[in-house]
Amino acid sequence: DQQVKQNSPSLSVQEGRISILNCDYTNSMFDYFLWYKKYPAEGPTFLISISSIKDKNEDGRFTVFLNKSAKHLSLHIVPSQPGDSAVYFCAASGNPNTGTASKLTFGTGTRLQVTL
């Protein structure tokens, strides 16, 4: 039972354009969402996060949007650069008050390729 889903396994975007990566979740107990970026032969690195009390969080070229009613989040990268080519994973954690906060559930990943 995949609780966090990334339905697009791959995405190709031209340099300078916007990349939009999507993520859906099913567990309403999830309270915090993170995006990780992974290059081949390296471990994932943290990119940006958002709490369920917000609907948007921005950090430079990266913005994460959360639609809690739709159980959907998206990562926008503007403008896209060739160095952004990587696999992107969204992840979710629970509420500390429910004891489910200490582990992350990851999606299946989206491979982004930014072309020249």
Next chain:
Amino acid sequence: DVKVTQSSRYLVKRTGEKVFLECVQDMDHENMFWYRQDPGLGLRLIYFSYDVKMKEKGDIPEGYSVSREKKERFSLILESASTNQTSMYLCASSFGAASYGYTFGSGTRLTVV
């Protein structure tokens, strides 16, 4: 910088062998995790640990066990390796709630032949 070090980048083992994957973190993190990454399946949690000698099963613990004798070290054990355990194995550590994020190691690519 927090460092999570996995002892091997690449391993090739034979079916039926007992395999040990080692992970060490240097920032006194309470929590440590083992995930495996497979194409189309993302990162799946095998086991995790909140403290020394504590362990909890993740989503896919079958065929694996773990050991945490010291706070900084978390070992994943494949009791009898099988070809379906060929995968990229990723260790991670964190302090407190997962919303603070994990720090991952570089991964171990295990091939079972």
